[in-house]
Amino acid sequence: MTTTYAVLSEGLEKRFGKVHALRGLDLAVPEGSVCGLLGPNGAGKTTVVRILTTLTRPTGGRALVAGHDVTRDPALVRRAIGVTGQYASVDGDLTGRENLRLFARLAGLRGPAGRSRADELLERFGLAEAADRVAATWSGGMRRRLDLAAGLITRPRVLFLDEPTTGLDPAAREDIWTAVRALAEEGTTVLLTTQYLEEADRLADDVVVVDRGRAVATGTPDGLKARIGAYAEVTVAGTAALDGAAVVLDRLTGGRPVLDRQRLTVGVTVPAQGLTLPRIIRELDRAGVPVTDASLRPPTLDEVFLRLTRTPVAGTPLAGTPLAPTAPAEKEHAP
Template identity: 60%
Template sequence: MTYAIQAEGLTKRFGDTQALDGIDLTLPEGTVLGVLGPNGAGKTTAVRILATLQRPDGGRALVAGHDVVRDANAVRRAIGLTGQYASVDEMLTGRENLVLFGRLLNLRRADAAARAAELLRQFDLGEAADRRIKTYSGGMRRRLDLAASLVGRPSVIFLDEPTTGLDPSKRDDVWNLVRRLTEEGTSVLLTTQYLEEADALADAITVIDRGRVIADGTATELKQVVGGRFLRVQPTHAGDLGAVRGVLERHSSAGVESPGRGVLTMPIEGEQAFARIVADLAAHDLPVTELSMQLPSLDEVFFSLIGRSGEPADTQEALA
């Protein structure tokens, strides 16, 4: 397997705060690695080191086959980066910003203009292309910033909370773009506060807390860490709720919960248990609108692993 990113034992300290404490990260080519963690966990520090914006205190990292310390220029030629805040020039138009990025990447003027026009179309900014950025909404600026990171067709892209400030429809547009990029062979490291975003996009997930990797694997593997499957049942008739609860309680020693109006849940193991419950409900003539086995949500996984709510640190690492 060929890796777009290989990081081993990365450390970084800011004063008395150990921002990174020996983290390892791997990103196979053409895949998406989601990096999750509370505020101050070290996510943005890791991205800054991998993008050559900061030097690690210890450890080693290769990006696109190049050492981030010894061959930083080669790394920069291979990557695109979208940070948490827009990096575009407010006094220039959207088109001028993208052309400028193209020229800085040594594209010929005609090629830079063509690439700018292509990205403006992709990000639904064509009508605003010749307006100054200071007139853009926050979501429009965010989309232009994303477009700017793609001007040079990088092989590795860092997306640091890329959909912050976007409405759900524009978030879906970004998700579709990420999927298209990986289909074309681009590798993506994604940090996000939207857990459904990691669930939807990431081939693998690494969870960081207090500068350390505390879990990694696919979304399904992480969900299985928290616990087994649970059964979710919604009776068709509200008056049957008590009777359905009675049926479920006969099949569970862990108890039945009611997370919402008219819905019951309980832990369940295996298809045989599921089949017995289905048969028991049918035998008691209790129709249901929903009857499904589900894994825990990624939200439940996250809070189970972290065990606390993330609070900003007192250092610049609060940006992470």
């Protein structure tokens, strides 16, 4: 079966004077999927979105959105897409209903058709009760949902979400995630840029990691995690045993163990193949290291991101240091 791509770029380049923002970026997003575009600040994510949404022209390569060339057919691209930027673009002096009716008119939906579409979206995003209050009185999460609704006025084939949950609390983020999942289930293609690794893990069918203007890795979230390996952590009976545990784990993995003297733990990234928790425990026992607990878990997407970009992520170690766990995991306990 032939795959049809809603977004396709080949060798995409963009220069801003001496700054080389994109360096031959390739991207392929199948129709009806959610693609998470990840990367550190300055990696080129927003530049990609601006090119794909016809807001800026590439200086090299080509890009197709909904089958239309972004350079040769920008008007056709705009008719096929919806865009939600990093910050809510709604007018705080207008009510929610007035905002959506304004967007409808700008999109060519006038009269009853525009009013009906605005009311439909207010209901869909749980905003109907607040629809006739000025948007300036709404919470940040409500304004972001209104902004997302505005991007859907024309029922776009492709929706671009550029860091849509920046600054939102967990409950508001969950509301946006629910809306995005529903759109994908209905067949809308979504390209999502985000700094929240959990967001990509929860929403994306495929992830593209961008660093220094290039795609450095592509795959499903689980597939990318599998490439990194796993993370082993052992808890020892006292501080005197920490160094011995580190020596054993270093020998077994070739990594650089991370010692936490307060928690009495030693952790290390484990190669993708071959090393099991029972073997780790046996080797520690042979070395006379008293272990009270041990676990072996998959890496988080944060750790994958760090390993691929060598860039610090909130809650993870600095680049160049061993990866440490960023969240509790289900444990396989030592006997």
